[in-house]
Amino acid sequence: MTRVFATVLRRDLRLAARRRSDALLPVAFFVVAVSLFPLGIGPEPQTLRQIAPGIVWVCALLAAMLSLGAMYSGDLVDGSLDQMLLSGPTPGQASLAVAAAKSLAHWLVTGLPLTILAPLLGVLFGVAPAPIVALTASLLLGTPILSLLGGLGAALTLGVRSGGVLLLLLVLPLCIPTLIFGAGAVVAIDSGLSARGHFSLLGALLILTMLLAPLATAAALRIATE
Amino acid sequence: MPSSIRFFHFASPARFYALATRWSPALWVLAAVLAAAALYIGFFVAPTDATQGDAYRIIFIHVPAAWMSMVLYLAMALWAAIGWALNARLASMFARAIAPTGAMFTFLALWTGALWGRPTWGTWWVWDARLTSELILLFLYLGYLALVDAIDDTRRADRAGALLAVVGSVNVPIIYFSVKWWNTLHQGASITLSSAPTMAQSMLIAMLLMTLAFWAYAFAVVFKRTQAIVAERERHAQWLTTTRKLETA
Amino acid sequence: MATTSHGDLDAGARASRTLTVDGLAGRRGERILFHDFDLFVAPGELVWLRAANGYGKTTLLRILAGLALPEAGTIRWSPASGPATVYLAHANALKDDLTVLESVRYQSTLHGLEASEAAIADAIRRFGLQSRRHAPIRTLSQGQRRRVALTRLCLSDPQSTWLLDEPWDALDAEGVALVSTLLDEHAARRGNALFTSHVPPAIEGLRTVQFDALPAPA
Numbered sequence: 001m002t003r004v005f006a007t008v009l010r011r012d013l014r015l016a017a018r019r020r021s022d023a024l025l026p027v028a029f030f031v032v033a034v035s036l037f038p039l040g041i042g043p044e045p046q047t048l049r050q051i052a053p054g055i056v057w058v059c060a061l062l063a064a065m066l067s068l069g070a071m072y073s074g075d076l077v078d079g080s081l082d083q084m085l086l087s088g089p090t091p092g093q094a095s096l097a098v099a100a101a102k103s104l105a106h107w108l109v110t111g112l113p114l115t116i117l118a119p120l121l122g123v124l125f126g127v128a129p130a131p132i133v134a135l136t137a138s139l140l141l142g143t144p145i146l147s148l149l150g151g152l153g154a155a156l157t158l159g160v161r162s163g164g165v166l167l168l169l170l171v172l173p174l175c176i177p178t179l180i181f182g183a184g185a186v187v188a189i190d191s192g193l194s195a196r197g198h199f200s201l202l203g204a205l206l207i208l209t210m211l212l213a214p215l216a217t218a219a220a221l222r223i224a225t226e
Numbered sequence: 227m228p229s230s231i232r233f234f235h236f237a238s239p240a241r242f243y244a245l246a247t248r249w250s251p252a253l254w255v256l257a258a259v260l261a262a263a264a265l266y267i268g269f270f271v272a273p274t275d276a277t278q279g280d281a282y283r284i285i286f287i288h289v290p291a292a293w294m295s296m297v298l299y300l301a302m303a304l305w306a307a308i309g310w311a312l313n314a315r316l317a318s319m320f321a322r323a324i325a326p327t328g329a330m331f332t333f334l335a336l337w338t339g340a341l342w343g344r345p346t347w348g349t350w351w352v353w354d355a356r357l358t359s360e361l362i363l364l365f366l367y368l369g370y371l372a373l374v375d376a377i378d379d380t381r382r383a384d385r386a387g388a389l390l391a392v393v394g395s396v397n398v399p400i401i402y403f404s405v406k407w408w409n410t411l412h413q414g415a416s417i418t419l420s421s422a423p424t425m426a427q428s429m430l431i432a433m434l435l436m437t438l439a440f441w442a443y444a445f446a447v448v449f450k451r452t453q454a455i456v457a458e459r460e461r462h463a464q465w466l467t468t469t470r471k472l473e474t475a
Numbered sequence: 476m477a478t479t480s481h482g483d484l485d486a487g488a489r490a491s492r493t494l495t496v497d498g499l500a501g502r503r504g505e506r507i508l509f510h511d512f513d514l515f516v517a518p519g520e521l522v523w524l525r526a527a528n529g530y531g532k533t534t535l536l537r538i539l540a541g542l543a544l545p546e547a548g549t550i551r552w553s554p555a556s557g558p559a560t561v562y563l564a565h566a567n568a569l570k571d572d573l574t575v576l577e578s579v580r581y582q583s584t585l586h587g588l589e590a591s592e593a594a595i596a597d598a599i600r601r602f603g604l605q606s607r608r609h610a611p612i613r614t615l616s617q618g619q620r621r622r623v624a625l626t627r628l629c630l631s632d633p634q635s636t637w638l639l640d641e642p643w644d645a646l647d648a649e650g651v652a653l654v655s656t657l658l659d660e661h662a663a664r665r666g667n668a669l670f671t672s673h674v675p676p677a678i679e680g681l682r683t684v685q686f687d688a689l690p691a692p693a
Contacts, residue, residue: 003584003585003587004585007581007584007585008585011570011573011581014573014577015570015572015573018572018573019572074570077566078566078567078569079564079565079566079567079568080568080569080570082537082562082564082566082568083562083564083568083585084585085542086540086541086542086560086562086586087585087586091541091542225542225543226542226543226544
């Protein structure tokens, strides 16, 4: 199964590299969306510093969701998904490898750039250095969770008419704990408190999601293609 | 071979259909009677609370509704999972029938929660841990309803819904825990909806009666809705079977 | 009721059947497209599944490939270790942004064919795509894309069963002849193929299965 995993991952990364502008759209959205808030709320430094963790986190969440619709739909339409499911001894095993590879690819192409860009946005909001580090660390742990849950949503809504928005409706509630612990960690550090609890919980969520989400996504893929 | 497959599919929902028709009137009556009793005790018999006055009485609807919303979600997930795992059509239909009622109870819990918060906090909404969790539960219900509605193929819709409901069930405790965490660890006082007053016996009885009334109501409504789903889905199979029998004759 | 005409098989061939299909029923969405479908395929046989549109030919191929579960019935492959099947759908499963060479390599790696660079180059050459091997798929015509998808046939296990959905679609005369030749070669080395085609294939010794399913429900 590692063969299928590696092949699909390599292919998806190569395809993303060929369409670099498409791949970076969510990142562009991230920056634009975050910038809207000071314009909407007012440039007062104190306020901005306070709302920064929540805003950056929510915008990262929404930006990560943007490229989910395309995770499987292209492959469904041109028949590539069927071939992927036939690449293993059973469709069940193959779909597991595919689900894991796709989520990882999504994180590398979308989640990781968002995480790297976050400190810059923190500076825009006048956030102090320690919380900026916490912000980056929390996103580093949290964005993989978003990619994994997003993959599940994408597989569930595969080929469905109103799939795009439906996908958001399904996935966003599931991401709420991640958002709470992630943004909460930054707020805690900003208030001078320890964020160890937050990070532990975030880490635990990541591990749990890494174990369970690919299985559920694989099941969803089989449901969608059977 | 084919006719026995058809029959097997048909018999179970058909038997249920007859059962539901028989039991429905009794369930409706039971629901009405229990609800009336609960409301009477809740509004007239239970004593006025020392701190909250008469405003607290809304809990006789709020708390049972909240319980129902959570239990029905789990029931929905359970039936959907059974339907998926065992390929049992009636179980899947049950799950679909439960969803709207569960969503309704969630909405009722939220609304009555707001009504409760108003006299106490002066605002219509409070980001209390339980209310926020109820709100997220409503999102989960809406997500399920939207998903099964968006997929045209009923079999795929049932299965996708089952998977989503199971995933949701696993997430509900996580969500509840994280919301509680969020509520208590943020700066500022822990915001909770007025805690329920220490319970006089009459209060407990009223809540219990209301819960039973909601159960009876839920059964009645879910049965009715399942009958409608059975009629819609099985009618095609019947028609097809009859047609094939004519062809082979 | 679906009927099939299985050709007369002698006892020897029956014993070494590659594929036995018994009472298969297939559905798409709500509709049962066919049921009571029986089929026996012996090594070296090429089977043309023939029916009009909408009768479930694609569904049958998908079920045989293992992508979909049958509504009823059984499928038995021999050897018992499981089917080595090559499923080529109507869709080419090609990505616009990959080159021909990359696509063929990807197919090969994905399906664990472990084809050497030389074998891949040979396959591309055989299908007349040598000059376009570094061209992105998006610049190819429909017929050329079909050829890229078909290269897999050259790289697959010689004993495998080919499940081909409209393999001649979009091909020119040369392409059509090439595929027919490949099928003949495959049959000669005791491989199997089941395929659909709207045009009668020009192949010797072809077995036709008239896939008379139910009249499509109104």
